[in-house]
Amino acid sequence: MDGDKVQKKPIRLIAAVCNGRGIGKDGQMPWDLPSEFQNFRDHVLGVSRPGKLNLMIWGKLCWYSVPKSDFPLPNVLHAVLSTTLETVPDHAHFLCPDLDSAARLAARPPLSDLIETIWVVGGTQVYEDALKHPWCDLVYLTDVMADFDCNVFFPEFDTELFKVQEGFPDVPTGIQEENGIQYRFQVFKKVTGVDD
Ligand SMILES: NC(=O)c1ccc[n+]([C@@H]2O[C@H](COP(=O)([O-])OP(=O)(O)OC[C@H]3O[C@@H](n4cnc5c(N)ncnc54)[C@H](OP(=O)(O)O)[C@@H]3O)[C@@H](O)[C@H]2O)c1
Incomplete structure (x- = not known):
């Protein structure tokens, strides 16, 4: 149905998750x-060469939780997901009704030659849909090794399908500590690779 114009892009989730999966x-x-946030920025804003871009996919509440003084961010376009908004939010580039529509924007001309990676930055439903998407290959999860009072959670996912993978040069190893909180970076790789 998509013909030969679809250039599949890797979909990657990135989140920091405390004990009990709170986010x-x-x-x-x-x-x-x-420092954990800087690691997040380094990933989502990282491109292989000038002129290339990433697409960040945001749930509506996540998008509005970020101070707009933080924008624009270099090297990224922003797609906000909502079924109720009628216009593209300020500073965003696209408004999409679901994750697959946003992913397909990145995979078709005119964006397909520019976009390298699709970064899914939450919240819960967006992560859940991304985990099921056939183009999803990696999940970057910071394990915040502490208890926090949370009312939004990272979805449960199949750790037989996504397995911890070591050896990413851009991922610091070992336990980190900041503001008295310990955390470690983990990457889960889909064992079956990227599907059609
Ligand atoms: N720790 C972390 O790494 C991390 C990362 C991200 C977010 N967060 C936190 O998570 C919270 C926000 O997440 P949240 O789950 O409450 O809200 P959210 O996903 O940001 O926003 C929910 C709204 O976004 C739209 N939406 C979400 N998924 C959609 C989908 N698949 N298709 C179409 N529309 C979709 C819907 O809007 P409509 O009702 O308009 O359809 C939905 O009501 C904040 O507290 C934020 O700080 C933490």
Whole structure:
């Protein structure tokens, strides 16, 4: 149906998750870990050469939780997912009704020659849909080794299908510590690779 114009792009999830899989509380991040956040930025904003771009996919609440003084971000386009918004939010580039529509934007002309990686940055439903998407190959999860009061959670996922993979040069190894909170970076790789 897509013909030969679809250039599949890797879909990668990135999240920091505390004990109990918590990721958020009342629309905010539950912790303050600047170095962990810098690692997030390094990944989502990283491209192989000038002129290339990544696509970030955001749920509506995530998008509105980020101060707009943070934008624009270099090397990325932003797609916000919503079934109720009618116009593209300020500073975003696309409004899409579901994850697959956003992914296919990146995979077709005119964006397909520009976009390298699709980064899915939450929240829960967006992560859940991305984990099931056939183009999803990697899940970057920071294991925040502490308890926080959360009311938003990272979805359960199949750890037989996504297995911890070591040896990514851009992923620091070992236990990190900041503001008295220990954490470690982990990458889960889909064992079956990327499907059609
Ligand atoms: N720790 C981390 O790494 C991390 C990462 C990301 C977010 N967070 C935290 O997570 C919280 C926000 O996440 P959330 O799950 O509450 O909200 P969210 O996913 O950002 O926003 C929910 C809304 O986005 C739209 N949406 C979400 N998934 C969609 C989909 N697949 N297709 C179409 N529309 C979709 C829907 O809007 P409509 O109702 O308009 O359809 C939905 O009501 C915040 O606390 C944030 O700080 C933490």
